[in-house]
Amino acid sequence: xxxxxxxxxxxxxxxxxxxxxxxxxxxxxxxxxxxxxxxxxxxxxxxxxxxxxxxxxxxxxxxxxxxxxxxxxxxxxxxxxxxxxxxxxxxxxxxxxxxxxxxxxxxxxxxxxxxxxxxxxxxxxxxxxxxxxxxxxxxxxxxxxxxxxxxxxxxxxxxxxxxxxxxxxxxxxxxxxxxxxxxxxxxxxxxxxxxxxxxxxxxxxxxxxxxxxxxxxxxxxxxxxxxxxxxxxxxxxxx
Amino acid sequence: xxxxxxxxxxxxxxxxxxxxxxxxxxxxxxxxxxxxxxxxxxxxxxxxxxxxxxxxxxxxxxxxxxxxxxxxxxxxxxxxxxxxxxxxxxxxxxxxxxxxxxxxxxxxxxxxxxxxxxxxxxxxxxxxxxxxxxxxxxxxxxxxxxxxxxxxxxxxxxxxxxxxxxxxxxxxxxxxxxxxxxxxxxxxxxxxxxxxxxxxxxxxxxxxxxxxxxxxxxxxxxxxxxxxxxxxxxxxxxx
Numbered sequence: 103x104x105x106x107x108x109x110x111x112x113x114x115x116x117x118x119x120x121x122x123x124x125x126x127x128x129x130x131x132x133x134x135x136x137x138x139x140x141x142x143x144x145x146x147x148x149x150x151x152x153x154x155x156x157x158x159x160x161x162x163x164x165x166x167x168x169x170x171x172x173x174x175x176x177x178x179x180x181x182x183x184x185x186x187x188x189x190x191x192x193x194x195x196x197x198x199x200x201x202x203x204x205x206x207x208x209x210x211x212x213x214x215x216x217x218x219x220x221x222x223x224x225x226x227x228x229x230x231x232x233x234x235x236x237x238x239x240x241x242x243x244x245x246x247x248x249x250x251x252x253x254x255x256x257x258x259x260x261x262x263x264x265x266x267x268x269x270x271x272x273x274x275x276x277x278x279x280x281x282x283x284x285x286x287x288x289x290x291x292x293x294x295x296x297x298x299x300x301x302x303x304x305x306x307x308x309x310x311x312x313x314x315x316x317x318x319x320x321x322x323x324x325x326x327x328x329x330x331x332x333x334x335x336x337x338x339x340x341x
Numbered sequence: 342x343x344x345x346x347x348x349x350x351x352x353x354x355x356x357x358x359x360x361x362x363x364x365x366x367x368x369x370x371x372x373x374x375x376x377x378x379x380x381x382x383x384x385x386x387x388x389x390x391x392x393x394x395x396x397x398x399x400x401x402x403x404x405x406x407x408x409x410x411x412x413x414x415x416x417x418x419x420x421x422x423x424x425x426x427x428x429x430x431x432x433x434x435x436x437x438x439x440x441x442x443x444x445x446x447x448x449x450x451x452x453x454x455x456x457x458x459x460x461x462x463x464x465x466x467x468x469x470x471x472x473x474x475x476x477x478x479x480x481x482x483x484x485x486x487x488x489x490x491x492x493x494x495x496x497x498x499x500x501x502x503x504x505x506x507x508x509x510x511x512x513x514x515x516x517x518x519x520x521x522x523x524x525x526x527x528x529x530x531x532x533x534x535x536x537x538x539x540x541x542x543x544x545x546x547x548x549x550x551x552x553x554x555x556x557x558x559x560x561x562x563x564x565x566x567x568x569x570x571x572x573x574x575x576x577x578x579x580x
Contacts, residue, residue: 109492113492114491253347256523280544287526287527305519
């Protein structure tokens with residue numbers, strides 16, 4: 103089993119993902135919003151790579167069953183029903199609904215990987231459930247970090263390291279690329295206290311400054327869910 | 342003093358660098374080749390972002406005083422006088438010469454940062470000399486890692502961490518971004534034995550497989566030079 107880590111989708115072609123098993127990680131906050139929405143009964147999430155496309159896609163759907171969700175610069179987008187705070191996606195709001203979803207880094211990363219053979223969403227919340235699936239598959243896979251503005255996001259890298267640690271479980275014979283090695287090392291050194299480090303990341307600090315303290319705490323929960331969102335026919339559903 | 346680390350030039354605009362102080366790091370091997378060429382008496386290095394451009398630039402120069410150097414896929418380019426092995430750039434070869442230089446990741450990174458107010462080249466070889474200059478300047482600066490194929494290169498990140506460690510010298514009040522924090526942590530954990538980790542990186546292994554073992558050893562030398570190449574008027578010269 104080979105594990106490759108992509109620290110940001112920047113510079114990658116969509117066709118790179120053909121035939122690949124891919125895990126997308128966007129800890130703050132898209133992964134957690136998607137997991138929580140499906141946990142709370144949403145029918146599906148349709149990730150889109152542009153706000154304009156979100157409006158277009160939702161316009162063609164039956165009224166009442168579709169919600170627009172997402173953020174730009176951490177804030178809810180004008181005219182959208184929901185932002186990118188996982189806490190907004192309660193069962194009374196999302197049950198049975200299709201959510202067309204746009205975020206700055208997370209949904210473009212998912213859309214870029216749309217040609218993957220198998221594509222799932224991971225965060226600390228479902229890390230053991232994701233690890234179990236990958237161990238069972240016994241196939242090479244890629245971890246695609248959404249990153250931030252084309253660069254590294256410490257929370258995605260550390261979540262990646264945690265996932266690799268769960269999967270390799272101390273085995274030394276699994277070959278690790280530079281970025282996999284970096285992720286594992288960062289998890290083991292500065293990533294053990296998730297709530298603390300998350301609030302000290304660039305993105306964590308920005309969210310806290312914008313009043314999203316509770317989101318940062320929510321996103322630091324580990325193994326609070328068994329939900330593993332799977333991408334198929336352009337939407338994310340329960341596995 | 343704020344320190345920002347860019348782990349790969351992917352997705353950045355040239356104009357981003359206007360008014361900035363920038364350190365470019367490409368440990369394997371462009372930084373070391375440039376440092377060694379200037380150390381051994383080369384007049385200047387002209388970094389270019391495309392092979393075709395290298396040929397064009399050198400064509401307009403006086404014969405005999407200009408050499409073409411660089412690599413594609415680690416190997417010397419057909420028709421070029423020199424590859425990207427720092428060991429080739431001896432005094433008898435480069436003294437008094439202008440070298441037009443192309444490499445896969447290093448020179449495109451330098452060219453992308455060409456609008457910087459002040460741009461210098463760093464590797465383990467000149468790390469203390471670079472640190473001294475930046476400490477004296479007392480200005481915010483950016484460390485631009487050349488990276489590899491739009492992603493993280495462990496050797497560039499660890500060299501970055503080493504440079505930050507030299508400059509901050511344990512001071513806690515210097516704010517670090519996510520990528521600066523990651524670099525410093527990786528240097529302190531897996532980066533202390535430079536010769537060993539360098540031979541185990543993705544790029545180090547590739548070079549060794551292609552017969553460039555000696556280059557990897559050469560590039561692991563720390564503070565073997567006082568040369569700090571400075572970019573000005575499209576070429577790199579001694580500071």
